[in-house]
Amino acid sequence: MGIKTPLRLLGIVLMIGLFSACDMLENVYDDPVVEKQEGQYYVDATDYAQWVYINLHTPVPTITTSTISLDDRKETGVPEEWDIAHHRYDVKTNGASVMMTPYHSIEALEQAGLPNEGEWTADEESEQCITVDMSHMMEGYLVYAPGHKNMAIGQWVEVDTSNMPPNYTMHDNVMLLHLADGTYAAIQLANFMSTDSYQVKGWMTVNYKYPIFE
Amino acid sequence: MMMALCLCCTLQAATDPADSVLWNNDPLQLETVVVTATRTPKTLKDIPVVTRVITAEDIQKADATNIKDMLQQELPGLEFTYSMGQQVLNMGGYDGNNILFLVDGERMAGESMDNIDFSRLNLNSIERIEIVKGAASTLYGSSAMGGVINIITKSPSDTWSANVNSRYEGATKEWRQGGSADFNIAKLNSLTTFQMTDAKALDLGEDSSLPTYGGRSYNVKERLVWQLHHNLSLTGRVGYFFRERESGEVSHERYRDLSDGLKMNWCITPQKRLEVGYSFDQYDKSDLNLLTHKDLRDYSNRQNVARAVYNCQLSIMNSQLTLGADFMNDYLMTYQFSADHNYQSQNSYDAFLQWDYAPTEHWEIIGGLRYDYFSAAAKGMPTWKLAGMWKSGHNSLRASYASGFRAPSLKELYMDFFMGGIFMIYGNPDLKCETNHNLSLSWTNFGSITSNLKYCLTTTGYYNFFSNYITTATVVRDGKSGQMYTNIADQQIAGADVNAQLHHHNGFGAKVSYAFTKNIVKKGQPDLTAARPHSLTWRADYDHQFTKNYGLYVSLSGRFLSAVNVTEYTSTTLDGMTKTHYDGYAIWKFSLSQRFMKGFTLNCAVDNLFNYQPKTFAANSPVTLGTTLTVGVSIDINKML
Numbered sequence: 011m012g013i014k015t016p017l018r019l020l021g022i023v024l025m026i027g028l029f030s031a032c033d034m035l036e037n038v039y040d041d042p043v044v045e046k047q048e049g050q051y052y053v054d055a056t057d058y059a060q061w062v063y064i065n066l067h068t069p070v071p072t073i074t075t076s077t078i079s080l081d082d083r084k085e086t087g088v089p090e091e092w093d094i095a096h097h098r099y100d101v102k103t104n105g106a107s108v109m110m111t112p113y114h115s116i117e118a119l120e121q122a123g124l125p126n127e128g129e130w131t132a133d134e135e136s137e138q139c140i141t142v143d144m145s146h147m148m149e150g151y152l153v154y155a156p157g158h159k160n161m162a163i164g165q166w167v168e169v170d171t172s173n174m175p176p177n178y179t180m181h182d183n184v185m186l187l188h189l190a191d192g193t194y195a196a197i198q199l200a201n202f203m204s205t206d207s208y209q210v211k212g213w214m215t216v217n218y219k220y221p222i223f224e
Numbered sequence: 225m226m227m228a229l230c231l232c233c234t235l236q237a238a239t240d241p242a243d244s245v246l247w248n249n250d251p252l253q254l255e256t257v258v259v260t261a262t263r264t265p266k267t268l269k270d271i272p273v274v275t276r277v278i279t280a281e282d283i284q285k286a287d288a289t290n291i292k293d294m295l296q297q298e299l300p301g302l303e304f305t306y307s308m309g310q311q312v313l314n315m316g317g318y319d320g321n322n323i324l325f326l327v328d329g330e331r332m333a334g335e336s337m338d339n340i341d342f343s344r345l346n347l348n349s350i351e352r353i354e355i356v357k358g359a360a361s362t363l364y365g366s367s368a369m370g371g372v373i374n375i376i377t378k379s380p381s382d383t384w385s386a387n388v389n390s391r392y393e394g395a396t397k398e399w400r401q402g403g404s405a406d407f408n409i410a411k412l413n414s415l416t417t418f419q420m421t422d423a424k425a426l427d428l429g430e431d432s433s434l435p436t437y438g439g440r441s442y443n444v445k446e447r448l449v450w451q452l453h454h455n456l457s458l459t460g461r462v463g464y465f466f467r468e469r470e471s472g473e474v475s476h477e478r479y480r481d482l483s484d485g486l487k488m489n490w491c492i493t494p495q496k497r498l499e500v501g502y503s504f505d506q507y508d509k510s511d512l513n514l515l516t517h518k519d520l521r522d523y524s525n526r527q528n529v530a531r532a533v534y535n536c537q538l539s540i541m542n543s544q545l546t547l548g549a550d551f552m553n554d555y556l557m558t559y560q561f562s563a564d565h566n567y568q569s570q571n572s573y574d575a576f577l578q579w580d581y582a583p584t585e586h587w588e589i590i591g592g593l594r595y596d597y598f599s600a601a602a603k604g605m606p607t608w609k610l611a612g613m614w615k616s617g618h619n620s621l622r623a624s625y626a627s628g629f630r631a632p633s634l635k636e637l638y639m640d641f642f643m644g645g646i647f648m649i650y651g652n653p654d655l656k657c658e659t660n661h662n663l664s665l666s667w668t669n670f671g672s673i674t675s676n677l678k679y680c681l682t683t684t685g686y687y688n689f690f691s692n693y694i695t696t697a698t699v700v701r702d703g704k705s706g707q708m709y710t711n712i713a714d715q716q717i718a719g720a721d722v723n724a725q726l727h728h729h730n731g732f733g734a735k736v737s738y739a740f741t742k743n744i745v746k747k748g749q750p751d752l753t754a755a756r757p758h759s760l761t762w763r764a765d766y767d768h769q770f771t772k773n774y775g776l777y778v779s780l781s782g783r784f785l786s787a788v789n790v791t792e793y794t795s796t797t798l799d800g801m802t803k804t805h806y807d808g809y810a811i812w813k814f815s816l817s818q819r820f821m822k823g824f825t826l827n828c829a830v831d832n833l834f835n836y837q838p839k840t841f842a843a844n845s846p847v848t849l850g851t852t853l854t855v856g857v858s859i860d861i862n863k864m865l
Contacts, residue, residue, distance in 0.1 A: 016498075019458055019488045023502050033524065034482045034506050040518040056645060144646040145704040173435040175308055178474045180515070200515070207520040208559050209475065209511055212645060 044205040049116070049217055052205075055096040056212030059142045061085065063092040066195050066220040078142050083155040093189060093220075097140050098212050099167035099202060100159045105190035107132045108162040113184045116196050116219050124223045130188060131162035166199040178202075178211075186222075195220040252670070252680050252727060253277065259329070260354040260374040262580060262590065263363050263546055264535055272580075272588045272613035272622055274666045274684055278353040280378070285765075285777055285817055287391060287827040287856045289400045289421065291345035291353075291375070296783065297813070299355065300759035301721065301739025303785060305844045309435045309471065310336040311343075316357060317688075317717040317741045317755040318370025322630055322658070324360070326374040330485065333527040334507025335633070341479055341507065344465050346419040346443050348387075349404045351378045357721070358686060359628025359662040361607040362592035365550070365574055369628035369660045369690075380413035380449050381406045384862055391827070391856030395849055396438070398423035400856075413449040418442075425470070426849060432841035441467035455491035460484075468512070476512045478519060481505070495537040503529050522559040527552060543581040550574050554634060560649070562640035570600035570634060588613045598631050605629050605657050622666040630658040636694055636709040648706035649696060656711050661689040676729040681722075688717040716744040731768045737761045754844050756808075758786035775819035782812040782833075790844060806844045809836055823863030827856040 044052075051071050053062045059080060065072040076087040076095075095102050107130035113119040135158045143153035163185050170177040180202060187195040196219045204213035254269040261273035268277060278298050288294040292304045292311065302315045313320035320339035325332060332340050353375050360368040384407040391400040402419035420442035428436055445463035452458065465481040487501030509523035533548040550573070557567040576594035583589070592609045611624035632655035639651035664686035672678050691714045696707040722738045741755045765779035787808040812833040818826045831852050838845040 015452060016456060016488065016490045019452075019456070019490075020500055022458075023486050023488055023500055033526070034504075035480055035508050035521075035524075038480065038508075038519075039510055039521045042518065042520050044516065058645070145706075147646050149705065172430075173309075173433055175435070175471075177435070177472050179472075180474055201513075203474075203513065203515075205516065205518075207510075207522045208563070209513060209520065209522070210645075 042206040044215075047217075049219055050200065050215060051218065052213065052215045053096060054204075054212070055098055055214050056210060058098065058140075058144055061088075061095040061097050061102070063089050063095045065089065065091050066093045066218060067091065071218065078155055080143050080153060083142060083153070085155075093195065094163075094187070094197070096214055097159070099164070099169070099214075100140060101163040102133055102157065102159045103163075103187060103189075105133075106160075106187045106195075108160050108188075109186045110162045110165060111184045111186050114182050114198075116184055116198055116217055116222070119184045119186065119196055120219075120222060124194070125186070129162075131160060133158040133160045163197075167202050193221045194223045196222045252678060252725060253279065256352065258352075258354050259376070260326075260372055261356045261360070262578065263329075263533065263548070264544060264580070270588075272590050272611050273356060273624060274358075274622060274664070274682070276355040276357075278355070280351055283347050283350055283353075284825070284858070285779070285815065287815070287817070287829065287854070287858075288347060289391065289393075289398070289419075290343055290347065291373075292342050294347060294353065295355075295373070297781065298737075298761060299739075300737045300761045300783065301719070301741055301755075302759075303754075303756060303844070304342070305754070306434055306847070307337045307843060309437060309469075310339065312337050312339045313342070314755050316370055316719055316739070317743055321633075322367060322369040322628075322660075324364055324368040324372045326364070326372060328377055329374060330503050331505070331527065331529070332507070333483075333505040333525045334479075334481065334509075334523075335525075335635075336509070341465075341467070341481070343421075343441055343467055344443065344481055345375055346402070346417075348389075348402045348417040348419050349378045349406070349415060351376045357684075358624070358664055359607075359609070359626040359660055359688075361596075361628040362576055362594040362609045362626060363548075363578065365594070365596050366572075366629060366631040366657075369630055369658065369662075370688075377447065378406070378415070380408070380415065382408075384408065386861040387858060388861070389856065389858040391854060393423075393852060393854045395852035396423040396426055411451045413451070415447045415449075416445070418444045426847060428841045428847070428849070434841040434843065434845065434847065435471075436847065437469050437471050439467060439469040441465070457489050458486070459489070460486050473514065475514055478510045478512055479508070480510070481507045495539075497535040498532070499534075500532045501530070503531075524555075524557045526555040541581060542583070543579060546576075546578040546580070548576045556634040558635065560635060560639050560641040568600075568634045568638045570598060572596060572598045572631070586614055586616050588615075592626075596629075596631070600634070600637055601632070601653070601655070603657075605631065605659075618669055618671045620668045622664075622668075624662075624664050626662050628660045628662060630694075632657065632694060632709070639709065643707075648701070648704070650699065650701070650706060650708040652709045655694060655709060656692045658694055658711075659691050663687045673726075678727050680725045683723075684721045686719050688719075690715050690717060713745070715746075718742045718744060732764075732766050734764045735762065754788060754790045754806075756785040756788045758784075760784040769819075773821045777815075777817040777819075779815045780812070781815070782810055784808070784810040785846075788844070804842065804844075806842070807838065809838065809846060810834075811836055811846065811848065821864060823860040823865075825858040825860075827854075827858070829854045 053073055055062050059078045061076045063074045074089040076085050078085050092104055109128045109130050111119055137156045138154035139157035139159055140155055141152050142155045166181050168179040182199055184196050184198045198217040200217055201215040204210040256268045256277055257265050258268055258271055258275050259265050261271050261275045286294060286297055295302055304311055304313055315323050325340055334341060355373050357371040360372045364372055386405045388403040398421060400421045404417040406415045422440040424438040425436045443465045447461040450458045462484040467479040469477040471477050483505040485503035490498045506526045508521055510519050510521040512519045529552045531550040536545045538545055552572045555569040574596040578592040580590045590611045594607050595604055597604045607627045609626035613622045636655055637651045637653050639649050641649045643649050666684040668682045670680040692711040693713055694709055694711055697710045698705055699708040720740045725735045727733045739759050761783045763779055763781035767777045769775040788806050789803045791803055813831045814833050815829040832848050832850055835850040837850050
């Protein structure tokens with residue numbers, strides 16, 4: 011046997027190298043495209059130093075972002091009219107009280123009707139209401155800002171930090187809000203991560219209905 | 225003429241265990257052919273670099289599902305622990321990214337927490353596992369600093385073979401199913417192997433800070449060998465791996481791997497051999513979001529390697545020359561790079577040379593030289609080694625110096641990641657390679673205590689000078705604190721291994737292995753490794769074939785790891801440290817393996833026999849809830865027919 015056969019084989023082996031740039035598994039995955047839905051909004055609430063305000067009274071919810079200064083922890087850019095505001099997984103209301111219903115869709119709540127029993131929770135005020143600066147965590151401290159937030163709505167994302175990485179649990183119960191002007195609104199968390207491949211936590215996809223139970 | 229030298233080895237029973245044919249031949253496995261330490265086949269007794277072997281028999285008797293179980297039982301000085309829910313390894317004071325894992329001499333792509341995915345390494349159709357401790361970069365390049373672990377697949381069988389196996393483990397309720405089939409058609413041999421696993425999470429209780437997860441996996445591989453001529457063969461292989469980790473109610477993590485390769489082996493003359501090969505490995509990570517039911521990929525590491533190795537026996541000076549060259553393209557797409565440029569790649573080239581010279585029957589000297597070049601840093605890295613062996617009668621002495629290195633990974637060079645929404649982690653394109661210089665000295669003595677009792681004893685001492693260790697340290701950018709990969713601290717790692725083994729003609733055997741590891745750091749610097757200073761593995765066993773249709777193997781084995789204080793930085797401004805104490809522990813195991821009718825094997829094992837439970841579960845604690853029972857069945861179909 012001469013040198014021809016091995017040289018042919020060598021050629022085959024090296025030819026295979028030409029397929030090298032392939033992504034062999036690209037068809038296995040889904041595309042991170044999410045269909046836009048009626049009665050749903052998607053906001054970036056990842057930044058710790060802001061509140062994302064939602065006004066449900068307009069035909070399409072109006073979204074305004076404020077800024078919290080890390081120097082004096084004062085907030086600027088708060089809109090005149092708003093109903094709820096997001097900060098990461100927390101939510102504050104504009105003088106509303108909230109009931110966490112046992113329903114897992116807004117339609118189910120509508121069919122059941124306005125509940126006559128149940129606990130209504132108002133926002134709670136505190137000096138260390140929200141974390142505004144996490145960058146010093148490795149040095150042992152965080153920076154907080156005073157404010158108020160609603161603990162009933164806050165149940166919709168539970169973070170267990172006893173282990174690393176933390177364990178997340180989401181509750182998609184519909185939250186019923188009794189707004190300050192006497193009307194009712196319903197919100198429900200559909201997802202707390204971004205819909206792209208990064209799945210960044212703090213992007214809130216929320217189903218809403220306003221007004222409900224007119 | 226038998227050069228009766230003994231190296232570290234484990235008890236092996238071939239087809240008829242413990243009968244007089246084996247006893248007269250090779251009860252302590254001296255004739256096992258190994259390849260890793262010199263990239264040339266040599267018998268275990270003749271190899272000038274200390275090599276440890278785990279044979280197919282050992283794997284069958286341990287009935288281990290994966291590499292982790294197998295290595296922990298056989299080798300002291302090795303510990304698998306958890307970091308962020310991923311399996312990480314420490315061997316002899318070195319982290320997992322400084323231990324090079326190879327499958328049939330080829331690297332694996334992908335990492336989590338700087339360790340490869342160990343669950344990819346299943347033990348179906350494995351001929352043997354070769355472990356070479358110390359630096360081996362002159363033959364294998366980057367990452368071969370603390371050692372090389374090479375998992376070698378079975379060679380094609382002469383006729384055919386087929387196996388199915390199944391195993392159930394009580395603590396994690398893990399089911400393992402596997403099988404293999406090997407057959408020949410004309411000049412073609414096909415080997416197919418398959419394994420799947422399914423396990424639940426261990427419930428460590430509320431006080432545990434160690435997360436445990438259930439999950440499932442499957443793994444399928446095919447290899448075709450075409451023997452064109454008696455001295456020319458072409459081997460093709462392809463394999464696919466999938467694992468899903470149930471890490472919570474919101475999303476599951478998925479890991480996939482596809483690898484393939486083609487190589488040509490040509491024996492130009494009986495003294496000249498050439499191997500040319502190409503291989504590809506792609507390891508992806510994705511998340512299955514349970515809310516949207518979408519499986520989105522966020523990590524993909526693809527490695528293309530072309531290589532050639534030429535071996536030549538020189539008629540002058542009774543020596544052997546090995547020449548090799550490799551090219552690798554390494555591509556990484558990851559969520560840890562910046563969103564507008566989420567992929568990076570680099571090319572690396574290397575050439576190496578090894579000269580193996582045996583001037584007399586008592587002496588052998590090996591010298592090696594290699595140069596690696598990495599395009600990302602546009603830097604080259606030379607390494608070299610010198611090893612010598614003297615053997616006479618029942619003694620042999622081995623001494624070696626070798627340098628090793630690990631080139632910074634693409635991740636360490638280019639990371640741009642906002643970790644947990646808390647702080648940034650930056651890569652560092654100016655990183656230098658981690659390097660080490662390894663010195664080792666080993667003495668082996670073997671012989672017979674009585675006419676029925678053979679023994680083998682090996683003692684090895686080693687010393688490593690380790691420089692430019694890469695880790696993350698605090699930097700301030702744009703007024704905020706973040707972390708950046710940096711070369712820090714030099715350290716030295718000293719260690720010793722002692723292995724003693726006995727085998728009696730009637731089938732009794734015993735083996736004890738001890739390892740000592742010490743990290744020597746400058747005064748004021750913390751000892752950042754978590755290596756246990758003292759560790760032991762031991763086994764006493766008995767193997768006997770009573771009749772043609774019934775044979776028995778029983779063993780009592782265990783491992784001990786001494787207490788350790790792990791120093792951790794409390795903050796990455798490197799000025800606060802805490803010490804976490806981990807107790808020493810010993811875990812015993814009892815195994816019973818019964819062979820029926822030539823092909824049917826029933827395995828039972830009771831692990832953690834004396835029900836050791838750690839007081840708390842933290843990163844370096846053994847993950848055990850107490851005694852567990854494992855039952856397995858293996859059927860060699862060809863032996864039954």
